[in-house]
Amino acid sequence: MGDKPTIAISHLGCEKNRIDTEHMLGLLVEAGYSVDSNEELANYVIVNTCSFIQSAREESVRTLVELAQADKKIVITGCMAQHFQEQLLDELPEAVAVVGTGDYHKIVDVISRVQAGERVKLVSPEPTYIADETTPRYRTTTEGVAYLRIAEGCDYRCAFCIIPHLRGNQRSRSIESIVTEAKLLASQGVKEIILISQITTNYGLDLYGEPKLAELLKELGKVDVPWIRMHYAYPTGLTPKVIEAMVETPNVLPYLDLPLQHSHPEILRAMNRPWQGSVNDAIVEKLKAALPKAVMRTTFIVGFPGETDEHYTHLLQFVKRHQFDHVGVFTFSPEEETPAYKLPNQLPQELMEARRDELMELQQPISLQRNQQEIGQVVDVLIEQENPETGELIGRSARFSPEVDGLVYVQGEAALGSIVPVAISDADIYDLYGQIVNSYN
Numbered sequence: 066m067g068d069k070p071t072i073a074i075s076h077l078g079c080e081k082n083r084i085d086t087e088h089m090l091g092l093l094v095e096a097g098y099s100v101d102s103n104e105e106l107a108n109y110v111i112v113n114t115c116s117f118i119q120s121a122r123e124e125s126v127r128t129l130v131e132l133a134q135a136d137k138k139i140v141i142t143g144c145m146a147q148h149f150q151e152q153l154l155d156e157l158p159e160a161v162a163v164v165g166t167g168d169y170h171k172i173v174d175v176i177s178r179v180q181a182g183e184r185v186k187l188v189s190p191e192p193t194y195i196a197d198e199t200t201p202r203y204r205t206t207t208e209g210v211a212y213l214r215i216a217e218g219c220d221y222r223c224a225f226c227i228i229p230h231l232r233g234n235q236r237s238r239s240i241e242s243i244v245t246e247a248k249l250l251a252s253q254g255v256k257e258i259i260l261i262s263q264i265t266t267n268y269g270l271d272l273y274g275e276p277k278l279a280e281l282l283k284e285l286g287k288v289d290v291p292w293i294r295m296h297y298a299y300p301t302g303l304t305p306k307v308i309e310a311m312v313e314t315p316n317v318l319p320y321l322d323l324p325l326q327h328s329h330p331e332i333l334r335a336m337n338r339p340w341q342g343s344v345n346d347a348i349v350e351k352l353k354a355a356l357p358k359a360v361m362r363t364t365f366i367v368g369f370p371g372e373t374d375e376h377y378t379h380l381l382q383f384v385k386r387h388q389f390d391h392v393g394v395f396t397f398s399p400e401e402e403t404p405a406y407k408l409p410n411q412l413p414q415e416l417m418e419a420r421r422d423e424l425m426e427l428q429q430p431i432s433l434q435r436n437q438q439e440i441g442q443v444v445d446v447l448i449e450q451e452n453p454e455t456g457e458l459i460g461r462s463a464r465f466s467p468e469v470d471g472l473v474y475v476q477g478e479a480a481l482g483s484i485v486p487v488a489i490s491d492a493d494i495y496d497l498y499g500q501i502v503n504s505y506n
């Protein structure tokens with residue numbers, strides 16, 4: 066058939082959604098569709114939506130409305146499709162299909178059914194699918210970096226979180242499958258593989274009956290890729306076995322992304338966090354002692370229902386004490402269909418924002434100081450972009466994860482996607498500045 070429609074994908078949301086986008090692109094290209102990055106020229110626009118919190122939904126809705134006004138035929142995929150299903154078809158006449166988070170791999174079939182005149186709703190009530198190394202994929206990140214999903218879904222039920230509702234329970238890929246994909250990515254020139262899931266430290270529990278992160282890291286250590294970075298490591302899951310695997314596997318970066326969310330045991334209990342009250346000084350100190358070079362990133366939620374001044378002050382002091390490298394702070398967002406939505410003592414938005422701002426201000430000099438410690442050092446930097454006007458290169462060192470952390474601005478010449486030694490000469494709260502050097506001496 067020479068008259069296949071052209072398709073564009075508009076991508077929103079997190080890196081998990083990004084991988085789904087990349088698989089849809091891969092599947093469509095494999096089936097002979099032309100995928101156009103220009104939405105105006107495409108016959109169909111797939112909008113891979115996010116539904117994590119209210120502001121993310123608003124952004125997704127804005128995108129949908131703009132496309133509808135431009136008379137586009139819209140295929141809605143991703144978390145909002147899973148969340149609102151029928152409702153989206155009812156409210157958006159331009160939507161020709163709604164496809165859930167466990168069904169995006171059937172996108173080629175969906176497009177042909179739509180072509181045949183059907184309005185398709187394909188949303189598994191409980192998503193169970195996870196793509197593997199055999200699923201075509203067309204990467205959309207800069208050439209040196211790739212996300213690698215090791216598991217999808219979550220078995221926990223934190224009171225504020227809608228993820229299990231949108232993405233289902235945890236299902237892990239096998240070690241062999243992940244390693245095969247890692248080798249494939251390495252052979253394509255990828256220098257940094259970022260392992261993602263909802264709880265990376267629970268990897269394998271569903272499949273093998275026990276967490277297998279340590280085993281996975283050791284196997285990935287044999288893949289010829291310089292950087293392997295883990296996201297979403299839960300402190301209680303960083304067992305001596307996992308720490309040992311991190312220490313013994315040179316290409317696993319000493320980077321800990323710990324979604325702590327709060328420090329006060331009462332709030333952690335109210336949040337129904339998996340480890341509840343065990344996020345404490347001792348666990349952080351233990352990690353620091355075991356991995357003294359580790360870069361620590363964490364995120365917190367302020368303004369959870371019932372958070373008193375005392376709870377909040379506890380968090381301020383915790384952040385001050387532990388001197389994390391990077392801290393993200395979010396205000397609580399009440400999500401319907403989560404238990405926290407109905408909790409009493411919801412805090413006013415202004416108070417939540419004031420707490421967020423204060424906590425971020427407290428962290429800024431700490432982040433600055435951590436960055437300044439790099440001045441005078443020579444560090445490896447993965448070059449990702451070049452400023453076309455100034456010729457300046459932009460990359461990241463092992464201290465920085467894409468999207469969430471800072472950048473390294475680099476003077477000198479290097480190929481995009483290469484890792485080069487950079488002498489750091491300056492630093493601010495977020496970023497580092499330096500010059501490429503020829504050797505590490």
Ligand code: SF4
Nearest residue numbers: 219221223226228263
């Ligand atoms: S651990 Fe909690 S916050 Fe994280 S995805 Fe699962 S339910 Fe959500």
